[in-house]
Amino acid sequence: MRLLFWVAVLFAGAVGLALFTQFNHSNVVLFYPPYRVEMSLNLTLALLLLLFFVVWTILTTFRHLSEMPRRAAAYRERSRMSKAQAALRESIENLFAGRFARAERAARDAQAWPEQAQTAALVGARAAHRMQESERRDAWMAQVTDPERAQARLVSMAELLVDARDAEGALETIAQLQSQGGRQIHVQRIALRAHQHLKNWTEVLRLARSLEKRNALHPVLALRLKQLAVEAMLDERRHDAEGLYHFWRSLSPDERHAVRIAEPAARYFSALGRQNEARRIVEEALRVNWDSRLVQRYAECAERGKALPQIQQAEKWLTEHPVDADLYYTLGVLCLGEQLWGKAQSNFERALKYADPESQRRLRVRTHLALARLFEETERPEDAQRHYRESAMLAA
Structure with a gap:
């Protein structure tokens, strides 16, 4: 639609110019003694228009020639910036891909553009850290001096120090960060890891x-x-x-x-x-x-002679867990402490009945030993010896 509009305007202009030149019979006379030049008005206007375009072309060419050094410098700057940005992207990609040496080299190339030099230094520090080059890591971090990037530097340094198991250094860095008002969740995660390394359990819990x-x-x-x-x-x-x-x-x-x-x-x-x-x-x-x-x-929470409430509680649990071998063993121990010999024996025997031979071997050993002690208390040495042998065989 726009093209049709301009075509219509062009044709209208051409028609108007043709009509103007057809009906215009005026002349222009120039006197330059001893010369006299007489031209039609149409030719004069055409020559003036031509002169305008010639002068405009000369001036434009001169202006472009005078600006060429500045344009060349701007082109070189854009080229350097483009290469530096590509190097930074390559550095980040290599860092994520685990190619840390390449990432560090690309980060060095990315510093060609001063605007992103310190951002590239943060990437280079992480790459050097992954290669366990602590001196190079610290050298990269020392290049980050911009106050606007101080938080990024401190958080990154704290994380890298925790990863290197320098928990005290990480906490010192976090203290600097928090003194500037930094309370991010990620910083708390880093602090949690540092306190865990130092076994500061109060802080770990908090x-x-x-x-x-x-x-x-x-x-x-x-x-x-x-x-x-x-x-x-x-x-x-x-x-x-x-x-x-x-x-x-x-x-x-x-x-x-x-x-x-x-x-x-x-x-x-x-x-x-x-x-x-x-x-x-x-x-x-x-x-x-x-x-x-x-x-x-x-069973260990009972006081001798006062275990009846616990026995009653354990029997209530049996209604919900009728085949729990551990519960039968615990109930047997409680009854044994109260010298309820028959009840203790029946619970121990049920514990042996429901205990899994493979996964609850230790429980079976303990149950046999408890039965052996019970039979010793009730003066049944043969039964006691039999259970001692069973426990010894299971333990072996």
């Missing part, structure tokens, strides 16, 4: 909880880290009953119900003579997570 709330850690990984931290902190307080109790109450219900946390906590409370607390820990955890380790630990 950071794992914080990242879990923000959905920045996979739930399984968050649970595992919290378990490691709580296990270590429980072990630190295993000789301090009050400290252990207060720390246990500070945990969330989900943490207290985790098997790997509840089981050692019950063990430590039992060792400190806090059987009632240990029993509550196991019972609460078993309501949420039924596990053989907690079931067996339940």
